[in-house]
Amino acid sequence: MARIDLDLAHSYVKNPRQDNDYALLPLKMTFEEGGAYALLGPSGCGKTTLLNIMSGLVTPSQGTVLFDGRDVTGDTPQQRNIAQVFQFPVIYDTMTVAENLAFPLRNRKVPEAQIKKRVGEIAEMLEMSGQLNQIASNLAADAKQKISLGRGLVRPDVSAVLFDEPLTVIDPHLKWQLRRKLKQIHHELKLTLIYVTHDQVEALTFAQQVVVMTRGRAVQMGSAADLFERPSHTFVGHFIGSPGMNFLAGRVDGDGFHVDGLTLPLLPGRVLPTGEIKLGIRPEYASLVAADTEGALPMTVSMVQDVGTHIMLSSRLNGHLLKARLPADAAQLSPGDTVWMKVMNEHSCFYQNEEIVP
């Protein structure tokens, strides 16, 4: 196990000139020993590149990777003693399930008795004990992926185990089960786990700390609550949550926040720089208030969706769209109605140039 410090940038192009040439823009990040992390972002955001840099499959074009303070930038995956599980199952066709699981240990000349014990434990954990003597190539895709997971977890002394969207090929029911299993394994083995995914539910339920990435940039690292309550970048607000955060573009001066000729006074004690600013509010925190309330916005209802447990209300104010999550017993509304929404409260966040204003 190891603490991983990254201070690097990576480009697949030889002489990167602009930001677009970089697969990963310069970033600085620390993964603590024994933590469960997730790298979350849309496809092509650089999360797999970052993972491959940590495992040593890709050497960063600039900067360093430190394991426990030791520079391992030029080391192979083997020298780094890292385990990685890939998106699609990789199994050794000619071997049995047991031989597949034992392979990483055999290559490292672990004594046979110890291998047998460890393979037994891992098979038990993955509920594959009954299939140990079957040839792996004859199994179904999810069983094969379980073997891949098992090979990732079989070495007890690894620096970290990296997962690259390992549950893509697994069907939803088993996905949930395996994710829980991974969490449990994390508890039992105290391994450093880093998990790449584009699924926020997967990331938020699995990891203690989530790194949100977009276009080669790591925009925020934080717990699920941090990402939800105080997204440090409008992308995080937009990407996390379903639906994402509402943003109202406006202007701040001495009187308060101005949007479409309306003025919302700031909360007492809240100081903001004057100028163009976006107000961000989660649909969960926008509330319905009585007509003509001070600091509320008159919105026109555009859509009402009854989701059963709650009502999702979409409303417009000129060009601005505001989604709100209302209790299931909220007043009967229909498109065209005017409602007054309060968006300025202690949960409101403010963004200048897409970055949060503290």
Next chain:
Amino acid sequence: MSATVKPVNQKAWFLILPVLICVAFSAIMPLMTVVNYSVQDIISPTQKVFVGTEWFAAVMRDEELHGALLRQLMFSFSVLVVELPLGIMLALSMPAEGWKSSAVLVIVSLSLLIPWNVVGTIWQIFGRADIGLMGAALKGLGIDYSYTGNPVHAWLTVLLMDVWHWTPLIGLLGYAGLRSIPDAYYQAASIDGASKAAVFWYVQLPKMRGVLMIGVLLRFMDSFMIYTEPFVLTGGGPGNSTTFLSQFLTQKAVGQFDLGPAAAFSLIYFLIILLLCFILYNWMQRVGTQEKEGSHE
């Protein structure tokens, strides 16, 4: 019209008629002609006697044929033993991408494009002790090399010629197999700490299995039917040391005009190839895929 009942039109059978006629003329009728010859003694165009299985019995007891069959088996076996590992090595050492890979692909396939009798001629000249590069070089090294006089030299030269001519086929097939392995397999093997040998044994070889199987079958069938190259190079000699089955057959059918025994032998020859391919194919299908019972109990 009902949608649930499939319309039946027996006229559709006529559509396969052209194929049937083609196959009849190209395969079934020539084969039946051979069968016809194999059970008769044809003395003259008007005089023939039905002899039943007599020719088959005679051919099976023919000492010369036993010798040719044994040489043939030895030769085909040697061809596989040499060409398979060599072809795999060739495939592994070929560059994976870029202009180099295209260039190497073209160079490697060159020998496959040369007609059989030209290959024989090339090696006939190549091996000559007076003007041939190889022959003269060996002579210069003090080896008394002669593919026309020494049976061992003749045999080795024929083998070497076949290896030169056909190893690239295995190489190209293996190369195609290697290129179809996803990168993730190499990455996973590297993460699992596999050595180069382990990567070859557990990733590359199993993934090449399908194409190599085709390669082995092709090389086996082709080498078992080899005719032109040794015929041009050694003419089957010295003695009959490089007389393989098809040449033996030709001598019988064309040289001595023994059509009956030749036909009987043709059928036996055909059955031998069919049987050996069947055995080879089934064996290779099973290699590395059967359940390993009790190996972890």
